[in-house]
Amino acid sequence: MKKTVFLGALTVAGLAAGASAAATLDDVKARGKLNCGVTTGLVGFAAPDANGKWEGFDVGVCRAVAAAVLGDANAVEFVPTTGKTRFTALASGEVDMLARNTTWTLSRDVDLKFDFIGVNYYDGQGFLVPKEMGVSSAKDLDGATVCIQTGTTTELNLADFFRANNISYEPVPIETNAEGQQQYLAGACDTYTTDASGLAATRATFEDPSAHVVLPEIISKEPLGPLVRHGDNEWGDIVRWTLNALISAEELGITSTNIGELSAAPGDNPEINRILGTEGNLGEMLGLDADWAKRAIMAGGNYGELFAKNIGESTPIALSRGLNAQWKDGGLIYSPPFR
Amino acid sequence: MSDLSYVRSEILPERAPPASSVGVVGWARANLFNGIGNSIPTILALIFIWYVVSFLVSWVFSPTWSSESLNQCREIFGADGGHSAACWGVIRERWVQLLFGFYPEAERWRPVVAFGLLFVALIPVLFNMISRRMNWVLLLAVLGLAALYLGGVLGVILGLALLGAAGFIGFKAFSTSKEDRAAQIASGAKRLPNPLIFSAIFPFIAPWLLWGGSIWMPIAAALGFVVGFFAFRFLAPVVGSLAGLIIAVVAALIWWLFLTTGFAGLMQSIIPVGLEHVESRNFGGFMLSTTIGVVAIACSLPIGIVLALGRQSDLLIVKALCVGFIEFIRGVPLITLLFVASTLLNIFMPPGTNFDIILRVLIMVTLFASAYMAEVIRGGLAALPRGQYEAADALGLDYWKAQRLIIMPQALKISIPGIVSTFIGVFKDTVLVSIIGLLDPLGLSNAIRADQAWNGIVWELYGFIALMFFVFCFSMSRYSMYLERRLRTDHR
Incomplete structure (x- = not known):
């Protein structure tokens, strides 16, 4: 009942916001800054450095959009949101877009009146166990104590998985990831479960990472992507195609190092030309100028560069591309054509 | 008879007590090792x-101050040490962030000056042990240091002038004794203005320093009080004091709601003076906690007094409003109010309204603290013997005079421990704002751990934060004890 009322209120707000704030692009341009909702801190995805400058994979998407729209990758006001405040922040217009490792689900898309404009990271829920436990599959975890963050989809996925496999578990509820790490290291639970990217980041901080393994089973689909409000499709298009430009750039081999050369004059590849604005008028269709995608790519590099810099194998988190490889390399990252 | 005597005929001289029953040894024997039952727990406790x-x-003394990441700390500990010592590099790298949040680096002198001035403004209110002149010395010294820090030719000249003035007054204060000064004043020497004037101005200066913007905004806000005062002054004799009061309040409200912005804008266009505007979004760390805490503490006491009096009032509507407010706020957890501030208000307000999030939080925390304060003060009022009220009536004092001169001084004195513990509670409750995404010290500790270099660090951050909070809260608690001693009038 309470939830219904709350969602109802959200809906009304979403409608109201959608009706009256139809031109987010104009608002952003008038303000000169993009308000981008991020997490209050998640390793590799969004975190402030010692000088207060935000960095990370999700932050990269915000900067690309700001560069495309405003011409300045630093014209972003990062609004830290928690899991509880993120949707209201977006619905009420406090932020223009949310790039906050948010799972794309039907109810969020439909009932909360948001538009997920794509997926920038395919995640899934995994299990972290100490190697000495000798467990090689999540199905061997019968009777295990499991550290689990309360109030998240991971909690529901966990219950589904254990019920489907007809095995039992004992949950140890925790509030934050930091608490999870401490509880797990202190032996309060046999296994710690959360998104696989989070597990990798957690494991990387351990004294001896090789003493812990992430089990092969991924028990849920967590497509994480940026989202915008319903009702302003022009703005949604801009954010969507900015992300697509980053993805296509990797596919076509446009990087932050060779982009100057490629955009200087029309080249042999017509799609590269269209993306970089040396041919056609795609930017104009979006209500932006011809160089929009060039600036977005230059902000932090293409999708692959962003990945490698923030969460890739050369970083302490050391995530392999896996599902997040380009479709040509057997992954799911795929951008519709720029035509 | 011989001179043999079986009873000692002279008194022996006193001897020092045996070494085993005085000093440290004696105390330890009497209190710590007094029999087996006492000795065993003592030894266990010592172990x-x-x-x-x-x-x-x-753990604390570890050579990790200069480390750049947790892994580097681990290298310093070596293979055998393990993570058994603190990794202080995180504090070295982030302490500024923990104190100021995202406040722009070039502007950080402003919160520091505001904090310094806070003490200058508080001292005449809180202590009566420091002389009027020393207060002005403090004020001039803080302003002088700030001007010197800002630099530039003007800053240096102004800073030196202010420090010189401070030195001069300080020298005079030290060179003339208290009695001489009293004699000078008695013979008509000019006194320095009352430092409480500055305490009254401070609430307008502090927000201007913290948020910046045009200087005419705080001036316009202060003028609201002037408007209200004059409205009361001139109307009260004509329409009666109650109606005059109501009209004065309405006049001030009209000024604040409709005329302030225009006035400030006009004056700014004529004489542009101001500081760079800093967004609330950039507030964080202890600066945020202190801002919320100080505002809530400073505002909750007067509001609480009014509410407590209202609750005891004979006027039905006043009483019902006060009881309703207090019971509603006390019946709701603070975190709920914060959620209302951060999410619900957003939904109910038209899109595009920019109602500052910190302002919303400030209002909610203040309301919350006021309700508790009202009940604490009501406790003090209830503890006063009925005779005090009757004595005030017998003296022919009206309601406000009786409250001001007889009732409140006693009731507040009784409630000091309760008031201060409410203050401390409110100050600590400010960390709850991390749940609505504001980066107070606890929120920042999470953000700092999200940096790959420091992921996995827990105790060092929490220890630092706990230490800072302890310093604040412990000083408040010591102050309350000082105040109780000072105000003790019974003859014990």
Whole structure:
């Protein structure tokens, strides 16, 4: 009942916001800054450095959009949101877009009146166990104590998985990831479960990472992507195609190092030309100028560069591309054509 | 008879007590090793204390101040050490962030100056042990240092002038004794203005320093009080004091709601003076906690007094409003109010309204603290003997005079421990704002751990934060004890 009322209120707000704030692009341009909702801190995805400058994979998407729209990758006001405040922040217009490792689900898309404009990271829920436990599959975890963050989809996925496999578990509820790490290291639970990217980041901080393994089973689909409000499709298009430009750039081999050369004059590849604005008028269709995608790519590099810099194998988190490889390399990252 | 005597005929000289019953040894024997039942717990406790202290000391004193990441700390500890010592590099790298949040680096002198001025403004309110002149010395010194820090030719000249003035007054204060000064004043020497004037101005200066913007905004806000005062002054004799009061309040409200912005804008266009505007979004760390805490503490006491009096009032509507407010706010957890501030208000307000999030939080925390304060003060009022009220009536004092001169001084004195513990509670409750995404010290500790270099660090951050909070709260608690001693009028 309470939830219904709350969602109802959200809906009304979403409608109201959608009706009256139809031109987010104009608002952003008038303000000169993009308000981008991020997490209050998640390793590799969004975190402030010692000088207060935000960095990370999700932050990269915000900067690309700001560069495309405003011409300045630093014209972003990062609004830290928690899991509880993120949707209201977006619905009420406090932020223009949310790039906050948010799972794309039907109810969020439909009932909360948001538009997920794509997926920038395919995640899934995994299990972290100490190697000495000798467990090689999540199905061997019968009777295990499991550290689990309360109030998240991971909690529901966990219950589904254990019920489907007809095995039992004992949950140890925790509030934050930091608490999870401490509880797990202190032996309060046999296994710690959360998104696989989070597990990798957690494991990387351990004294001896090789003493812990992430089990092969991924028990849920967590497509994480940026989202915008319903009702302003022009703005949604801009954010969507900015992300697509980053993805296509990797596919076509446009990087932050060779982009100057490629955009200087029309080249042999017509799609590269269209993306970089040396041919056609795609930017104009979006209500932006011809160089929009060039600036977005230059902000932090293409999708692959962003990945490698923030969460890739050369970083302490050391995530392999896996599902997040380009479709040509057997992954799911795929951008519709720029035509 | 011989001179043999079986009874000692002279008194022996007093001797010092045996060494085993005086000094440290004697005290230890009497209190710690007084029999087996006492000795065993003592020894166990000593072993425990030794264990804890030796662990803490070896943990705290670790050569990791200059490390750049947790892994580097681990290298310093070596393979055998493990993570058994503190990794202080995180504090070295982030302490500024923990104190100021995202406040722009070039503007950080402003919160520092505001904090310094806060003490200058508080001292005449809180202590009566410091002389009027020393207060002005403090004020001039803080302003002088700030001007010097800002630099530039003007800053240096102004800073030196202010410091010179401070030195001069300080020298005079030290060179003339209290009695001489009293004699000078008695013979008509000019006194310095009352430092409470500055305390009254401070609430307008502090927000201007913290948020910046045009200087005409705080001036316009202060003028609201002037408007209200004059409205009361001139109308009260004509329409009666109650109606005059109501009209004065309405006049001030009209000024604040409709005329302030225009006035400030106009004056700014004529004489542009101002500081760079800093968004609330950039507030964070202890600066945020202190801002919320100080505002809530400062505002909740007067509001609480009014509410407590209203609750005892005979006027039905006043009483019902006060009881309703207090019971509603006390019946709701603070975190709920914060959620209302951060999410619900957003939904109910038209899109595009920019109602500052920190302002919303400030209002909610103040309301929350006021309700508790009202009940604490009501306790003090209830503890006063009925005779005090009757004595005030017998003296022919009206309601406000009786409250001001007889009732409140006693009731507040009784409630000091309760008031201060409410203050401390409110100050600590400010960390709850991390749940609505504001980066107070606790929120920042999470953000700092999200940096790959420091992921996995827990105790060092929480220890630092706990230490800072302890300093604030412990000083408040010591102050309350000082105040109780000072105000003790019974003859014990």
